[in-house]
Amino acid sequence: MEKNKKTSLLLAGAGVGALLALRALRRNKREFSFKDRTVLITGGTRGLGLVLARMLAEQGAKLAICSRTKDQLEAARAELASGGATVLAFDCDVSDQQQVKTMVAEIKEKLGPVEVLINNAGVISAGPLDNLNLADFEEAMKIHYWAPLYTMLEVIPDMKARGEGRIVNIASIGGKISVPHLLPYSGSKFALVGLSEGFRSELLQHGVYVTTINPGLMRTGSARNAFVKGQKEKEYTWFALADANPILSLKAETAARQIIDACRYGEAEATLGFNAKFISGLHGLFPGMVTDLMGLVNQLLPGPGVGDDRVRGYQAETPLTQSPLTAPLQEAAAKNNEL
Template identity: 55%
Template sequence: MKTNQKENKLWWLAAGAAALMAGVAVYRKLTSYDFNGRVVLITGGSRGLGLVMARQLAREGARLVLCSRDANELENARMELAGNGADVLVTKCDVTSEEQVNSMITNVQNEFGPIDVLINNAGVIHAGPVAEMTIDDFKESMDTHFWGPLYTILAVLPAMKARGEGRILNISSIGGKISVPHLVPYSASKFALTGLSEGLRAELAKYNITITTATPGLMRTGSPRHAIVKGRHKEEYALFKIMDSSVLTSKSAEASAAKIIDALRYGEAEVTTTLPAIVAEYLHNLSPGLMNSVFSAVNSILPGEGGIGKNRAKGYESETELSMSGLTERTQKAAARNNEL
C-alpha cells in the first residue's frame, strides 16, 4: 500500500513538472518578440559579434542599422548583408561622442524609421598588467562601454516611450561580473554597464521597454586582432588568442549570438554564455574570496611588467609563431569570416 502511495506521489510530481514546463514553453512562445520588419540598431556592428548577430537577425527579417567608426568595415558588412537580401543601412559613428550619437539616431529615425531594438555592442579591450595601464586606458574603456551605451539609450528612449514599447540589449561580459587579471580597465567598465543595464530594466519596465544584459564568456569572433596589448605584449597576445581559440575556454560566435538573441527575443533579464563563465559566476557568488585567491594564483603566472611598458600595440602588431600556430586556428578563421582582418 505504501509503495503504491509513493508511486502515485511520484507520478503527480512528474505530471506537475511536465505541465509547468509546458506552460512556460507556451508562455515564452506567446510573449516572444518578432524581429521581422523591426528596425534594429547594432553599435559596433561592422565586425565580430555585432556582424554575426546582424546576419542572424537579417535571416529573421529585421531591418538593420549598423554603426562603427570604420567606413571600410561598414561598407564590407553592408555589401555582404545586402548581397544576401538584407535591408541594411550603415552609418559611421563614434559612440563615445554624444553629439555624433544624437545626430545618428535622429538621421536613422527620419530616414529609416523608428528604432525598435537597440543593441549596444561596441567594445574595446586593453590587455596587460594594471601597472602598465594609464588613466587614458581606463577613460577609453569607460567611454566605450558605459558612456557610449548611455548616450544611445538616452537618444532612443523618447521615441520608445512614446510608442509604448522597445527592446534594448546591452552586451556586457562575464568580466562585468567577475574582475579578471590583466583586463582591469575592461572589467571595471563592463561592471558599470552591467549596473546601468540592471537598473534601467527595473525603471523602464513600466513603459514596456525591456532591457536584457548579456554577460558572455570568451567567444570566437576573431576580435583579439584588434585588442590593445601592453607590457610584454607578444606574450599577452599569444596567451589571449590561444584562450580565445580553445573549445575548452571559448564558444563559437554563432552559438553565442543565437543564445544572446534568444534572451532578447524572450525578454530575459540576463544571459551568460559558455560553461567556464557560468561556473566561474557560480563560484564567485558562492565565495568571492576563493575566486580572488584563484585569480591571484593565475596572475602570478601571467606575463609580468616590462616589454613595451605603457605603450600600446594592437593584436595584429603582436603576432608571433605561437600566436599564428595551430593553437589559434579557430580564432584566425573567425577573424577572416567576421570582417576582423
C-alpha cells in the same frame, strides 16, 4: 510515513511543473518577431556585431550598423546589402553623445524609430596593472558605460510611446568576475551590468525589455584588434591561444543565436558558454575564494613590461600565434571582417 513522503514528492514535482509551465507561457507571450523591425547594432561591422547583423538580416530586419573604422564599415555594409538586407552604415563614435543623437535621428527618418537596440561596441586593453594608465580606464568607461547610456536614452522615448521595445546590452562574464590583466574591461563591464539591470527594472512597466548578455570567451576573431600592453607579444600570445581554444571559447554563431533568442523572448539575462556559467555560479557561492583564485591566475600571466604604450594584437604576432594552434581564431577573423 512512506505515504507522506510520496505525497510530498508528488506535490514538489507538481509545483516545479507548474512553475516551468508558467515560465513557458510568459516566454511565449513575450515572443518578438524581427521581421521589418528597425535594429541598431553598435559595433556591427565586425566580430560578434557582424554575425548578429547577418542573422537578423536573414530574419527580415532593417539594419543600422555603426563603427569608427571606415574600411570595415563599408565592407560590412556591402556584404549585408549584397545579401538583400536593408542596411544603413554610420561612421559614428558612440562615446560622443551628439554623434549618437545625429545617427538615431537619421535612422528614424530613413528606416523608422529604432525598435531593437543592441549595444555591442567594445574595446579591450590586455596588460598588467603596472602598465595601465588612467586613459585606459576612461576609454573603457566611455565605450562600455557612457555609449550604451547615450544610445538607450535616444531610443527609449519612442519605445515607451509604442509600448514596446527590445534593448540588448552585451556585457561580459568579466562584468561579473574581474579578470586579471583585463581590469579596464572588467571594471567598465561591471558598470554596464548594473546600468542594464536597473534600466530593465524601470522599463518593464512600459513593455520595453532590457536584456543583459554575459558571454565568456568567444571565437569572433576580435583578439587581433584588442590592444595589448606590457610584454606585448606574451600578452597577445596567451590571449590569442585562449580565444582560439574550442574548449575555452564559444563559436561566434552559437553565441549570436543565443543572444537573439534572449532578445526575442525578453529574457533578463543570459550567460553564454559552459565555462562562464560555471565560474559565475561558483562566484555566486564563494565570491572570496574565486577572487583569490584569480590572484593565482594572475601569477601565471606575463609580468610588467617597459612603458605604457600599446599595440593591436595583430601587431604583436609571434610564430606561436600564427601557428595551427590559433587556426580557429584566424578563420573567424577572416570570416568576420577582423583582418
